Amino acid sequence: MIKCAWTSTTGWSTPTLEPYGPLSLMPTASVLHYATECFEGMKMYRGYDSCLRIFRPDRNARRMLNSATRIALPAFDPEELQKLIEKLVSVDGEKWLSKSRPGTFLYLRPTMIATTPALGVQKPNEALLYIIAACLPVLDQPPQPASLANGTSTPNQPPRPPGMRLLASQDDTVRAWPGGFGFAKVGANYGPSLVAQAEARARGYDQILWLFGADCGITEAGASNFFVVWRTREGTMQLVTAPLVDKVVLDGVTRGSVLELARERLGGEVEVVERKFYMAEIVDAVEEGRFLEAFATGTAWFIAPVAEIHFRGVDLVLPYGKGVESAYAVRLKTWLMDIMYGRVEHKWGVIVEETGAGAW
Numbered sequence: 001m002i003k004c005a006w007t008s009t010t011g012w013s014t015p016t017l018e019p020y021g022p023l024s025l026m027p028t029a030s031v032l033h034y035a036t037e038c039f040e041g042m043k044m045y046r047g048y049d050s051c052l053r054i055f056r057p058d059r060n061a062r063r064m065l066n067s068a069t070r071i072a073l074p075a076f077d078p079e080e081l082q083k084l085i086e087k088l089v090s091v092d093g094e095k096w097l098s099k100s101r102p103g104t105f106l107y108l109r110p111t112m113i114a115t116t117p118a119l120g121v122q123k124p125n126e127a128l129l130y131i132i133a134a135c136l137p138v139l140d141q142p143p144q145p146a147s148l149a150n151g152t153s154t155p156n157q158p159p160r161p162p163g164m165r166l167l168a169s170q171d172d173t174v175r176a177w178p179g180g181f182g183f184a185k186v187g188a189n190y191g192p193s194l195v196a197q198a199e200a201r202a203r204g205y206d207q208i209l210w211l212f213g214a215d216c217g218i219t220e221a222g223a224s225n226f227f228v229v230w231r232t233r234e235g236t237m238q239l240v241t242a243p244l245v246d247k248v249v250l251d252g253v254t255r256g257s258v259l260e261l262a263r264e265r266l267g268g269e270v271e272v273v274e275r276k277f278y279m280a281e282i283v284d285a286v287e288e289g290r291f292l293e294a295f296a297t298g299t300a301w302f303i304a305p306v307a308e309i310h311f312r313g314v315d316l317v318l319p320y321g322k323g324v325e326s327a328y329a330v331r332l333k334t335w336l337m338d339i340m341y342g343r344v345e346h347k348w349g350v351i352v353e354e355t356g357a358g359a360w
């Protein structure tokens with residue numbers, strides 16, 4: 001892991017490379033009481049050309065700066081954070097992602113916590129930045145509909161059809177609100193969402209579809225952004241996702257990349273729209289046969305087609321849940337994977353030179 005400490009009097013210390021291991025904190029440390037914590041999530045990819053890549057790391061570094069300053073953690077130069085991330089990858093990449101296994105990835109978790117040992121509710125004057133790597137399962141399901149799925153069954157469990165099943169949040173539970181911090185990747189957004197998430201799991205759903213407001217506006221799905229593809233009543237094909245304006249929705253790197261690729265490569269066939277949209281519009285589009293697909297996007301789940309949404313007592317089965325291919329999700333995912341795994345050269349796929357530990 002890479003560690004870098006900060007104090008208000010001395011600024012950032014020289015970063016160190018250390019074996020992964022426990023941290024030492026005082027029980028009064030600010031982070032343990034006041035949620036002064038933020039993080040990033042990204043991956044390093046072993047490409048089919050043997051190169052090691054990270055995807056748009058400048059985006060993660062800038063977002064981490066936004067998150068940190070939202071909760072009074074110290075600012076930093078995002079380019080310096082990107083250098084540290086690249087350093088960990090260049091030192092340790094080969095150990096975890098062998099050149100003999102192209103198409104594999106490892107998750108990276110830059111984290112910042114306030115370590116100030118004082119219970120006073122105030123802006124921290126000590127902090128620690130660290131970067132760790134971790135294994136993460138492949139969470140995006142095979143992009144094929146139920147009718148084609150080659151499910152493996154165990155004696156007592158029928159194969160689960162593919163596709164995410166979402167449980168719409170209840171009126172009394174809100175993930176984020178205007179003026180809050182939903183746009184920031186701060187720990188305070190996630191702990192309080194776990195009760196709803198556990199309920200979704202217990203009822204057989206994968207994630208919560210987070211709604212906002214009396215009119216059931218769509219925001220995000222779990223810790224992923226959410227897209228729909230539908231045809232308007234006038235016959236226009238649209239790719240729609242919630243806007244960033246209220247700072248309620250997280251500015252996902254995958255979200256931004258999907259929007260850019262769609263505008264660039266699907267412009268002729270699909271109108272790309274960032275606007276507020278509502279459950280009633282989804283229900284209407286499904287009922288009127290205008291709904292094509294929905295998918296969640298994020299580093300962890302990548303691009304995951306949605307099969308079903310449970311909303312106010314009704315299971316709304318989307319075309320994917322009935323065996324229709326999630327065609328746009330597949331195309332967007334293929335384009336992104338081609339960049340991540342070096343099947344095409346693209347400025348978003350940043351190659352990291354592998355130096356091993358000697359070069360630290």
Ligand SMILES: *Cc1c(COP(=O)(O)O)cnc(C)c1O
Pocket residue numbers: 041185220222223224225250251252253254255297298299300
């Ligand atoms: C991390 C995250 C996302 C996805 O962001 P990516 O940069 O695409 O990984 C979306 N929503 C929330 C709430 C998140 O925490």
